[in-house]
Amino acid sequence: MNDRFFLDTNIFVYSFDRSAPQKAKKAEQLIRRAMTTKKGIVSYQVVQEFFNVALKRFAHPMHLAEAEQYLTTVFRPLLGVHSSAALYAEALRMQSSAGLSWYDALIVCSAVQAGCDVIYTEDLHSGQKFGTLQVKNPFL
Numbered sequence: 001m002n003d004r005f006f007l008d009t010n011i012f013v014y015s016f017d018r019s020a021p022q023k024a025k026k027a028e029q030l031i032r033r034a035m036t037t038k039k040g041i042v043s044y045q046v047v048q049e050f051f052n053v054a055l056k057r058f059a060h061p062m063h064l065a066e067a068e069q070y071l072t073t074v075f076r077p078l079l080g081v082h083s084s085a086a087l088y089a090e091a092l093r094m095q096s097s098a099g100l101s102w103y104d105a106l107i108v109c110s111a112v113q114a115g116c117d118v119i120y121t122e123d124l125h126s127g128q129k130f131g132t133l134q135v136k137n138p139f140l
Contacts, residue, residue: 006041006111007034007078008121009049011138016058026138030120034078043081043110045103047071081110098130108133 007030014020015027034040054062054070062070081087087109095105104123108130111119118136126137 002039002115002117003037004039004041004114004116005034006043006107006114006116006119007031007046008107008119008123009046009053010122011120012046012050012074013053014139016054023139030138031074035074038077040078041080041111041114041116042075042078043107043114044079044083045106045110047075047079049103050075080114087113094130100124 011027011030013027014023015031017024017027031040051062051067051071055067087106090113091102091105091109094100094109095102098105098108100108107121108119108124112130112133116133118134120136120138122137122139124135124137126135126140128135
């Protein structure tokens with residue numbers, strides 16, 4: 001075990017959600033741990049999905065300067081998986097074999113490619129395994 005862990009988009013979205021304070025607190029703790037231990041990983045997809053929500057759907061959408069600051073201080077240090085033809089091919093196989101949605105398959109394959117032991121998300125079944133990668137829902 002290398003103790004690397006992957007954070008899905010919902011972790012970052014919940015860190016801004018003041019209507020769910022327990023989830024916000026847990027999400028903030030995970031992000032802080034990811035940054036301080038340097039063991040947390042995100043993919044390009046997480047960054048894209050987060051900004052799609054943060055710039056349009058937040059109760060108070062992020063301004064450009066806030067988004068740029070978050071990109072620089074939070075996402076850049078965590079960004080460990082970029083898009084590639086190999087990642088897409090593996091996600092296609094994962095989608096078919098595991099019955100996942102396309103986007104969930106991309107997330108799982110990104111976590112596997114990064115060598116993570118755990119993926120924190122609420123979008124998959126907590127306890128589910130993909131090889132040595134285990135899904136954990138931090139909000140249960």
